Amino acid sequence: MEQDQFITLLNKYLQGQLSVEENRQFHELLHSDSKNQVLFDFLRIKPSHKEQVDNSEQVFQSILNKIESSETTTLPMSSHDEDHANEYTQFPLIKKPWYQNYRSIAAVLLPIFLILSLWIYNSQTQTRFTEQYSSKKGEKKIINLSDGTTVWLNGDSKLFLEHSFGKAERRVKLEGEGFFTVAHDRSHPFIVEFRNSEVKVLGTRFNIRAYPDEDKTETSLVEGSIELKADRQVKSLMLKPGDKIALLPAKAVAAIQTEAKSKIQVQHSTLTIAEGEQAPSETLWMYNKLSFNADPMSLIVSKLSKWYNVSIQIENPALEQITFSGNLEGYSLDQILLLLKQANPEIQIKRQNESIILQ
Structure with a gap:
């Protein structure tokens, strides 16, 4: 029970969300168990390379070894016993290894790795994407990027630029809705990340709607061609002008027949321009x-x-x-x-x- 409480408080500590009382409880638990101290020391070392995340087996074994070594401690002498130190001999206190039971490993380390993965992902995201543009609710914003690309942001949207934007590639991340007119540059492909998917283009015009509070994401191609790498899908999807692809969580469209291993549903459709309009309905927000x-x-x-x-x-x-x-x-x-x-x-x-x- 204390292990679960410590993990919960540790997660809030890493996110800077501890209250005064929770901070007191956190430090009490931290110093009451050597395993907690080892885990805390390990997690607060910020990773600098993506390889540290990918090599999960080494990370697992590293934590295991650190915690195992912390299980062998020395019995301390009390202040009363110090006067009779010659009467005592310090012996290592050997405990039965806590990881001997595989179920204990899963129960204790699974939440630890969930916290570790989330923390590392957030740290890397903040490091990779250093420049941010945003629009408030009820506001639209036009952004001209250094490569000549223009991005229209709909209300309550965010656009992040990778710190190495324009070097090997032009990578951005979108939260919300944006229309992109991408400057052509074959040697520097333009990549848009959104949710767990991404679009790769050379030069084209397209719209993406991917708000965090909406289940469905939509990618609509107006001109050119793009390659959509959908959430956990092995095969990329190629779009031609007039194509629209919606991605939905499987639970949102349970009635639709899909592959058993699919985590999302892919819906194909085409863009249409209503009578009297000058653009597809998916992009009319740009025209207010x-x-x-x-x-x-x-x-x-x-x-x-x-x-x-x-x-x-x-x-x-x-x-x-x-x-x-x-x-x-x-x-x-x-x-x-x-x-x-x-x-x-x-x-x-x-x-x-x-x-x-x-x-």
């Missing part, structure tokens, strides 16, 4: 237009929240089955909520403090 294409209520709420910088919550699960389509320009939030209610009279709208509740 809200676009819905048979979107479920959860996605509608997400889009509205980011567009108008307001908190919108769905309390009635039945509303999740409702979909809505339409391209809207110049509408206020109240007008759009009224449209949704007119199209679906069962929707009840309630305002609570600064939030909007759909019941």
